[in-house]
Amino acid sequence: MLERGYIYKGSYAGWYCRSDEAYLTSTQIEDRIGPDGTLVKVSSESGHPVELVEEENYMFKLGALVPDVRRWVETSNVIWPPNRKAEILNMLDSKLPDLSISRPRRKLQWGIPVPHDPEQTIYVWVDALTNYLTAQGFPTQGAPTHPMLHVIGKDIVKFHCVYWPAFLLAAGLELPQQVLVHGHWTMDGRKYSLRPPLVCPALQPTALPIHAIVALDPMSKSLGNVVDPVQLLDQADGVPDLVRYYLLKESRLDTDGDFSYRRLNAVTKELADTVGNLLSRISNQRVNSALEFPGLSVDDAPPPSPCQELITLGSSVAEEVRACYDRHDFGAGIEALLPLARRCNALINELEPWKLARDDSPAAQATLKSLLGGAFESLRVTAALLYPVTPALSLALIHRLGCDEQDLQCLTPAVPTTARELRVDKQPLIPRVDFGPPAQTDTRA
RNA sequence: GGCGGCGUAGCUCAGCUGGUCAGAGCGGGGAUCUCAUAAGUCCCAGGUCGGAGGUUCGAGUCCUCCCGCCGCCA
Numbered sequence: 001m002l003e004r005g006y007i008y009k010g011s012y013a014g015w016y017c018r019s020d021e022a023y024l025t026s027t028q029i030e031d032r033i034g035p036d037g038t039l040v041k042v043s044s045e046s047g048h049p050v051e052l053v054e055e056e057n058y059m060f061k062l063g064a065l066v067p068d069v070r071r072w073v074e075t076s077n078v079i080w081p082p083n084r085k086a087e088i089l090n091m092l093d094s095k096l097p098d099l100s101i102s103r104p105r106r107k108l109q110w111g112i113p114v115p116h117d118p119e120q121t122i123y124v125w126v127d128a129l130t131n132y133l134t135a136q137g138f139p140t141q142g143a144p145t146h147p148m149l150h151v152i153g154k155d156i157v158k159f160h161c162v163y164w165p166a167f168l169l170a171a172g173l174e175l176p177q178q179v180l181v182h183g184h185w186t187m188d189g190r191k192y193s194l195r196p197p198l199v200c201p202a203l204q205p206t207a208l209p210i211h212a213i214v215a216l217d218p219m220s221k222s223l224g225n226v227v228d229p230v231q232l233l234d235q236a237d238g239v240p241d242l243v244r245y246y247l248l249k250e251s252r253l254d255t256d257g258d259f260s261y262r263r264l265n266a267v268t269k270e271l272a273d274t275v276g277n278l279l280s281r282i283s284n285q286r287v288n289s290a291l292e293f294p295g296l297s298v299d300d301a302p303p304p305s306p307c308q309e310l311i312t313l314g315s316s317v318a319e320e321v322r323a324c325y326d327r328h329d330f331g332a333g334i335e336a337l338l339p340l341a342r343r344c345n346a347l348i349n350e351l352e353p354w355k356l357a358r359d360d361s362p363a364a365q366a367t368l369k370s371l372l373g374g375a376f377e378s379l380r381v382t383a384a385l386l387y388p389v390t391p392a393l394s395l396a397l398i399h400r401l402g403c404d405e406q407d408l409q410c411l412t413p414a415v416p417t418t419a420r421e422l423r424v425d426k427q428p429l430i431p432r433v434d435f436g437p438p439a440q441t442d443t444r445a
Numbered sequence: 446g447g448c449g450g451c452g453u454a455g456c457u458c459a460g461c462u463g464g465u466c467a468g469a470g471c472g473g474g475g476a477u478c479u480c481a482u483a484a485g486u487c488c489c490a491g492g493u494c495g496g497a498g499g500u501u502c503g504a505g506u507c508c509u510c511c512c513g514c515c516g517c518c519a
Binding site: 025027028083084086087088089090091093094154157158250252254255256258263266267269270272273274276277278279280281282283284286287288335342345346348349350352353354355357428429430431432 | 447448449450457458469470471472477478479480481482483484485486487515516517518519
């Protein structure tokens, strides 16, 4: 960046708030009467006193790169969801001042020193954002070869959608392919704030980090207003993926999600009742005496057969779910995959396999086999479609079907040709869990 | 203060360029099977599409104003 002429040494003169470690413009401060009766200038946001400072900083020529950043932002699908794009363009329209990227060493000892100038410390976005590259071995191992996709919270949009691409442009590096911005969580419709992000060990390694949801309102700082994700996972009866399932099903990208135990229970029980229960319905000896995921020959599944119907439905479901996932709409994707299991349940009601099992006629046996084959294949596809959402649960399901991890890779259904022995387990695959707040409940009503 | 968005069945929301657009899911109500995890399946929503004007042969769907929300920036 230095070599390409985007960094210069400048002097800053203005208001500085020591306790907030923030430089403020004249519109961000106001007069107040101090304890000793004198007039003091304070930050209008924090109320902390400010002082007039003049100091040297390294500056980044942000303004010069705004047109290029804008071109990138305008590229279709680079900023997702679309409602964030307008906000960022709006930011770019307001005259962005050049960025101060260092502080005098005496004010800031703990940071990374500016190369060749020990009197200055890099602060703060240049060193922070560069981690995206250095963590992947840059520059010693060259620039990353795969495209970058950032998944970020809405609170750091400016840094990732304005500063970061500007830094990359200045350094002559490739820009991210996409920045995916998600919202925060509220609870019971009230404003909450994210507290120290914590990554849940139980969800590793394919986990999304989730955050404690904490009340903002100082009047309601009682225990009941905090949702501890670790505690939720502990309640999940050995299936922490239920929490992931809920979080992904009920949150939207374009706005904040509202957490509620009521919905958490409703949504996860719905999964247990449609998908989990479906497995139980066809994995018992009254219906499936061989306890197998049957393989079918062409003769077993002539065109108007249960298996064919489910395969046709499964194909269109898979296509739709995939389209939803491609636009990162997991809620819609999950909503779109459930009808496959629902149709299996309906067919079971309709064909009454428990009766077919007692009927020795070839027709009855063929129908039964086709139904079971189609239903198991549908469960296999459901597991595959749920894999990004509930990885561990999908593996458990596929295992019970007598399949292995490879079978999660194929998203489209096909007539099963080889029989597999089920791995039957008396324990329900998906428990019906009653999540709830901790015992010491909030007494405020 | 500036920019943008929203206000559609109890709740969460779909409704692209105006004429099957009055819908889905959940909740709620009713019916029914019994293989299954007190699980399944089926039927039932008559809501003046925030309010008032306007454009049009015709407007949740376009324009203006008003009311009420929200987001981002300052």
